[in-house]
Amino acid sequence: MSQPRNRWIVRVILALAVLMFVGVSIVPIISAFNSPTPTNQTTASPKGNLASSDQKTKLQDEVRGYELVLQREPENQTALKGLLQARLQLLSLNQGDVQGVIAPLEKLAKLNPDRSEYGVLLAQAKQQIGDKEGAAQAYRTILDTKPGDLKALQGMVALLLDQQRPEAAIGLLQDTLNSATQANTIQPGSVNVVAVQVLLGNVYAVQKRYPQAINVYDQAIKKDPKDFRPVLAKAMLLKEQGKTTEAKPLFDNAASLAPAQYRDEINKAATASPTPAPAATSAPAPASTPKP
Numbered sequence: 001m002s003q004p005r006n007r008w009i010v011r012v013i014l015a016l017a018v019l020m021f022v023g024v025s026i027v028p029i030i031s032a033f034n035s036p037t038p039t040n041q042t043t044a045s046p047k048g049n050l051a052s053s054d055q056k057t058k059l060q061d062e063v064r065g066y067e068l069v070l071q072r073e074p075e076n077q078t079a080l081k082g083l084l085q086a087r088l089q090l091l092s093l094n095q096g097d098v099q100g101v102i103a104p105l106e107k108l109a110k111l112n113p114d115r116s117e118y119g120v121l122l123a124q125a126k127q128q129i130g131d132k133e134g135a136a137q138a139y140r141t142i143l144d145t146k147p148g149d150l151k152a153l154q155g156m157v158a159l160l161l162d163q164q165r166p167e168a169a170i171g172l173l174q175d176t177l178n179s180a181t182q183a184n185t186i187q188p189g190s191v192n193v194v195a196v197q198v199l200l201g202n203v204y205a206v207q208k209r210y211p212q213a214i215n216v217y218d219q220a221i222k223k224d225p226k227d228f229r230p231v232l233a234k235a236m237l238l239k240e241q242g243k244t245t246e247a248k249p250l251f252d253n254a255a256s257l258a259p260a261q262y263r264d265e266i267n268k269a270a271t272a273s274p275t276p277a278p279a280a281t282s283a284p285a286p287a288s289t290p291k292p
Contacts, residue, residue, distance in 0.1 A: 056093055062086040077111060080104045098128050109138070116142045120151045127159060135159055147176055147183055148191030150199075157199060166207050173200040194220045194227050201230070205237050213237055228257035232266060239270075 066083035069076055084104040090096045105122040112118055123138035136159060142152040153176065160169040173196055180191040197220035204213035214237065220230035235250035251270035255263045 052093065056090065056095055059086045059090050059093075059095075063090070075107065075111060077108065080108050080111075084108065098125050101125050102129075109141075113145065116146060116149050116152055120155050123152075123155055123159070127162075132159065132163060146190065147179060148196070150192065150195055153196065153199065157203060161203070161206065166203060169203050170200065173203065194224045194230060197223065198229050198233050201233055201237075205233075205240075210237065210241065226257060228254045228262070228266075231257060232269075236269060 063083060063086045066079045066086065069079040070083065073079065081104075084101055087096055087100045087104070091098065091101070102122065102125050105118055105125060108115075109118040109122050119138050119142045123135040126132075126138060127135035136156065139152050139156040139159065142149050143156065146152065153173070156172060157169045160166070160172070176191060176196050177193065177200070180193050180196070183191045184193075197216050201213045201216035201220070204210070204216060214234060217230045217234040217237070220227070221234070224230075231250050232254035235247045235254055238244075238247035238250065248270065251266060255266045255270070258266055
């Protein structure tokens with residue numbers, strides 16, 4: 001199987017675990033790190049180049065302004081958020097580097113321990129510059145106080161798979177499930193058991209441990225028969241194995257259970273040509289990250 005195919009299936013099955021449970025607006029900010037503006041765009045119009053240049057100048061002026069504010073008020077969150085957003089926009093224009101977003105993210109994560117999206121974005125930025133231990137620590141900081149945080153769990157699992165450590169990813173998710181009852185007793189709803197089960201099943205699927213994956217999906221379906229995610233995950237896995245006849249009723253059931261905005265995509269997945277089962281390779285970083 002080709003690497004793009006592996007990356008696609010891993011992204012899809014990891015994303016299933018947190019579908020509908022993110023609770024915040026998400027954008028592919030990390031794509032700004034991975035897709036710089038090509039330098040050989042010789043066909044761009046002068047007017048377009050001028051607009052781009054003006055935008056860069058404006059953003060650079062904003063960065064300097066926010067930096068001046070932060071020299072006087074290091075914990076001014078309005079300035080920190082503005083600086084972060086301006087630097088992210090510059091990255092999308094192939095200006096600056098990822099290192100520039102780390103300092104404001106570290107401060108925002110520290111000042112807002114209840115908003116895990118800052119910590120998740122910090123972890124992904126650190127992973128992007130090759131600081132995988134720093135990324136892991138950022139995820140651990142979130143999971144130490146919020147063991148059921150789905151964004152952090154998804155990110156940590158993707159990082160561990162990227163490091164060729166599937167057993168560590170499985171262990172993390174199993175520990176989360178084992179402690180879910182106690183965690184939900186202390187803080188009801190803090191661990192979404194079905195979402196974590198689906199993520200665990202997805203990791204098994206990536207590793208070609210299909211019986212374990214199916215078993216976990218079945219547990220999740222039994223846990224909440226009205227949740228479409230484990231039904232869809234099981235259907236996708238069966239289809240990837242070429243078991244289209246077994247998968248069809250599951251796709252139909254998932255479509256009937258899912259909110260209307262997801263049904264078209266489920267139906268497309270059901271009718272698309274089957275592909276070979278995924279190889280047990282590493283997972284990429286999450287495809288999307290929270291807005292600051």
